[in-house]
Amino acid sequence: MTKKKIFNIAIVGLGNIGTYLYNFLKKNKNLINNKNNNTFKIKYISAKNKRKKRKISFRKNLWIDNYMSLTKMKDVDIIIELIGGSDGPAKKLVFSALKNKKHVITANKALISKYGDKLSKIAEKNKVNLEYEAAVCGGVPIIRMIKESLIGNKVNKIFGIFNGTSNYILSSMEKNKISFNDTLSVAKKLGYAESNPKSDIDGDDVSSKVKILSSLCFGSFVNSNIHVEGIRSIDNEDIINASKLGFKIKLLGFSEIINNKLYQRVHPTFVKKSSYIASVDGVLNAVIVDGSPIGKNIIQGEGAGATATTSALVADISSILRGNIKKPFGISHSKRKKITSGKIDNLYFSSYVRINVKDKYGVLSDITRIFSTNKVSIKRVLQNPYKKYSSILIITHSCKDADIQKTLKTLAKKSYIIQKPKIIRIENG
Ligand SMILES: NC(=O)c1ccc[n+]([C@@H]2O[C@H](COP(=O)([O-])OP(=O)(O)OC[C@H]3O[C@@H](n4cnc5c(N)ncnc54)[C@H](OP(=O)(O)O)[C@@H]3O)[C@@H](O)[C@H]2O)c1
Numbered sequence: 150m151t152k153k154k155i156f157n158i159a160i161v162g163l164g165n166i167g168t169y170l171y172n173f174l175k176k177n178k179n180l181i182n183n184k185n186n187n188t189f190k191i192k193y194i195s196a197k198n199k200r201k202k203r204k205i206s207f208r209k210n211l212w213i214d215n216y217m218s219l220t221k222m223k224d225v226d227i228i229i230e231l232i233g234g235s236d237g238p239a240k241k242l243v244f245s246a247l248k249n250k251k252h253v254i255t256a257n258k259a260l261i262s263k264y265g266d267k268l269s270k271i272a273e274k275n276k277v278n279l280e281y282e283a284a285v286c287g288g289v290p291i292i293r294m295i296k297e298s299l300i301g302n303k304v305n306k307i308f309g310i311f312n313g314t315s316n317y318i319l320s321s322m323e324k325n326k327i328s329f330n331d332t333l334s335v336a337k338k339l340g341y342a343e344s345n346p347k348s349d350i351d352g353d354d355v356s357s358k359v360k361i362l363s364s365l366c367f368g369s370f371v372n373s374n375i376h377v378e379g380i381r382s383i384d385n386e387d388i389i390n391a392s393k394l395g396f397k398i399k400l401l402g403f404s405e406i407i408n409n410k411l412y413q414r415v416h417p418t419f420v421k422k423s424s425y426i427a428s429v430d431g432v433l434n435a436v437i438v439d440g441s442p443i444g445k446n447i448i449q450g451e452g453a454g455a456t457a458t459t460s461a462l463v464a465d466i467s468s469i470l471r472g473n474i475k476k477p478f479g480i481s482h483s484k485r486k487k488i489t490s491g492k493i494d495n496l497y498f499s500s501y502v503r504i505n506v507k508d509k510y511g512v513l514s515d516i517t518r519i520f521s522t523n524k525v526s527i528k529r530v531l532q533n534p535y536k537k538y539s540s541i542l543i544i545t546h547s548c549k550d551a552d553i554q555k556t557l558k559t560l561a562k563k564s565y566i567i568q569k570p571k572i573i574r575i576e577n578g
Pocket of ligand 1: 161162163164165166167195196197198199201216230231232233234238256257258283284287452453454455458
């Protein structure tokens with residue numbers, strides 16, 4: 150019997166995720182080692198502030214002041230980067246670790262979506278792993294599912310709910326009938342939103358994940374052309390309107406190839422109440438992969454938090470212990486291709502348009518005329534009269550997004566408009 154090799158691990162970053170991972174690995178070392186053909190040992194740990202009180206106990210000689218020195222130490226095999234941020238210390242650490250032939254595990258979507266191409270080239274050249282399952286949808290094993298379980302499939306489209314914070318906010322606004330700002334405050338109190346939730350609610354977090362998934366699904370380099378809208382402008386009126394019309398609002402990310410072009414987009418979306426995706430509430434994430442020959446495949450779970458993220462990190466450690474996959478994006482760097490991207494303007498959607506107007510004679514006929522001039526065909530019109538204004542809701546037939554945008558621009562200039570007209574695209578799938 151061949152002797153099991155011991156892989157020495159260094160964890161850099163002992164915040165929310167790092168401390169939970171450290172304690173989990175200590176407690177479950179035997180369980181993990183028994184399942185793999187090699188074993189691991191936590192050799193070193195590091196973070197910014199040595200004196201900070203942490204929920205972990207460790208021998209003094211485990212701590213390393215200068216985390217960068219780990220990348221050159223002979224007794225380090227795997228570096229787990231849990232600092233965060235696309236640049237700064239995380240970038241320095243990961244580039245140096247791979248250059249020095251250390252395996253790297255990271256939960257950092259910002260880093261992978263920005264530097265994944267360069268990093269994967271170095272990892273492949275140096276025959277070490279760059280693992281990042283925890284960077285996309287926390288505990289939902291979507292990276293490994295695409296790279297391994299769906300390896301024989303041609304993916305046509307991938308979409309879903311990729312951000313737990315925004316999904317929690319939208320579901321709570323609907324359930325508790327409270328405003329966006331009040332819901333955000335509750336989310337912060339419950340630990341579902343960070344003190345600065347910008348990246349979650351403005352769609353940037355989803356954008357990073359969509360870019361990573363596109364590369365994996367379509368064998369391409371990371372493409373930064375992506376249409377991004379967040380959820381800040383959604384209010385209770387939209388949520389109520391959606392419900393009356395048989396929909397729910399979700400922040401969805403989409404990536405698909407249409408006529409050899411890549412279309413990536415993130416925006417609030419009307420989904421039918423009866424659809425699967427509408428039932429995914431709270432902090433849950435769900436990813437739908439439409440591939441051939443498999444058809445539609447759905448995976449759902451906790452998208453963030455220390456427990457779910459640790460589950461993904463342990464899978465990454467195990468992958469290295471087993472000697473699995475050296476190609477971070479599934480195929481060799483030399484076989485990945487540049488892909489041309491298309492603009493959302495050229496896609497066709499049926500949309501919900503909300504136009505708040507002064508309640509004046511002739512307004513509705515002027516609005517319908519503007520729609521018609523811009524080739525946007527109306528399927529349904531509803532009017533909610535309020536004390537000081539009237540809210541006109543229009544559901545369009547499927548039309549070119551650029552035409553809807555032109556319509557809204559023209560409308561925004563009209564003197565009877567009291568608030569910037571709003572559009573939410575409808576997903577029929
Ligand atoms: N939180 C989640 O639910 C979640 C889910 C999926 C992925 N992730 C990703 O996991 C990573 C870690 O997230 P987190 O929530 O654990 O973050 P966090 O709580 O803010 O912890 C960050 C850690 O990085 C350390 N650090 C910061 N600057 C450093 C520097 N210059 N040198 C060395 N260490 C430094 C900090 O040290 P001190 O402790 O000494 O200040 C801290 O221990 C991020 O990439 C995040 O996007 C998080």
